[in-house]
Amino acid sequence: MIVIHSPEHARHHSQCEVHNGALVPSFESPRRAEIVLEAVTAADLGPIRPPSADGLAPAAVLHRVDYLRFLETIWNDWQSAGRAGEAMAFSWCTHAFRPRQEPLGLDARLGYYSFCVDTTINAGTWGAARSAADVCRTAAAVVCDGAAGAFALCRPPGHHAGPGYFGGYCFLNNAGIAAQTLRDGGCARVAVLDVDFHHGNGTQDVFYQRGDVPFASLHGDPRHCFPFYSGHADETGAGPGAGATLNLPLPPGTTWPTYAEALDHALRWLGGFDPDALVVSLGLDTFAGDPISAFRLETDDFPRLGERLASLGKPTVFVLEGGYAAEDLGRNAVGVLGGFESASGSGGNR
Template sequence: MKTIYSPTHLRHAGHWEVAGGTLVPGFEKPIRAEYVRSRAEAVGLGPILPPSSFTLDAALRVHAADYVEFLGKAWDMWAATGRHTTALPMTWPVKGLRNDRRPESIDALLGFYSLDAGAGFQAGTWDAIRSSYETALTAATLVKGGERAAFALCRPPGHHAGSAFCGGYCYINNAAVAAQWFLDQGAGRVAVLDVDYHHGNGTQEIFYGRSDVLVVNIHGDPATEYPFFLGYADETGAGAGEGFNLNLPLPWGTDWTDWGAALEAGCRRVADYAPDVVVVSLGVDTFERDPISHFRLTTADYPKIGARIEKLGLPTLFVMEGGYAVEEIGVNAVGVLEGFEGR
């Protein structure tokens, strides 16, 4: 399986986030992607290729133009105020406040275009966002060109980014971009299967009113887990999208027995939908020792995930999302891909 990877992600580094009431170094750190790349090389997964260049046209198919413009300008606007720490929001337009007027101040814009304080900006953040986006599209072109599967080693991740907001370490929704790109290239239906511990709220929001993209999420119950305000089982789609969104929330402590059963249910739904291609939001923060998650999957479980997805018999694009137990992330993420290939 070919892997698309760009070292440009390293420019998004040294950022901070708010966690547990404290400002801490970001859990979404550069070494994550380096461990995955190294593991792919070590097991001989396949060629590791650089991304091609793309315009932002594909991003604008799923994201608002003003939001994408903001992503490209956020750091420069922040630095222009004389600050050179991580640009983080501190105020949000919650219920009772106005969100119909785009503000001018960078401090206000950070809150206007975000859902939390987990997607900060540094000097190289936009470069990394662009390279992650191009990584996903390059891998998608491989699948469109006839590859059975390809792996987009994206960093930063994307599935928490909605049509006009960032958050949860995510800025451009790479999986959603790829799904829309497949449709624009002639696919009739696309399924997004999100196996990250945290609900892919951004992907759900983008496609919630549509029937040409089925979105399936297996994740921690939002009653107790981030992103808290989306991901419940009764969210099944709206309007033309009714019945095309499936959430499978699970409680803290879930191990392979129940998680594997949820994967089976999700894969059956994908098979019934009969898409032309599957986009897998590949998060491995379901691991038993992940520092910010609470499932109990073991390293031996990850090849089983890939093997079950392979049984769908469909062209498949894997897009890297979360996973923060960095010493194990490479073995676990690549384990899914090895399982897909029957190794």
């Protein structure tokens, strides 16, 4: 399997986040990608290539132009204002307020374009987010060119980023960028399956009214689990996308047998759209050892997950999302990717 990776990801390194009422080191760190890179290298998964495509074009289809401009400029504005530390929001437009146009103040803009307090912006954030977009567009292009599978080894993750907002460590919707690239490359329909522990609210949002990119997600029940306000079973799409979203919330403590049943259901459902390709939002925070999640998958379950993903029989782009048990991240990622390769017999396409 071809792996696309850029060291530019390390430019985004959040120093802190609010967790359980305290300021703690960010769970989302460059170390995560480094560990996965070490593991895919040691496993000889396939050639590791740098990105060669500009991911901003597909990103511009999914994200609002004012939001992209905000991401590009907010750090300079923050610095110009003499602010110390990292840029982070502390006030949001809740449902009791009337949404208006983009506000002017720094803190108001940060709140306007985000939905939670776990995600900070620093000097390298925009560059790292752009590099992740480039990685995803390149990985999708590799699949457009005939590869059976490609792995976008990137961060910061993307599936919580919506048309006009960041949060959940995400800025640009990486999986969406991969799917849009596949659409632009000639795929009539592209399925997106999100197996991260947390609901892919951003991916759902960017495709909610589109019928060409069916989206399925298995995740912790949002009544208990972040991002809380998205991912319920009755969210099924709208307009041309009506019926093209499937949410399968599962209870905290879910183990492999229950998970596998939901996974099979999601794959059958996606297969019903007869997609030309599959994008997998590969979050590995379903692992029992994850510090901020609540499923109970074990390392031995991840190859099984990869085998089942191969059963769809479609060219597949894997996009790295969450997973915060950093020291276990590499072997679990290789477990999924290796399971996919052995089940699909695509090792020869390396």
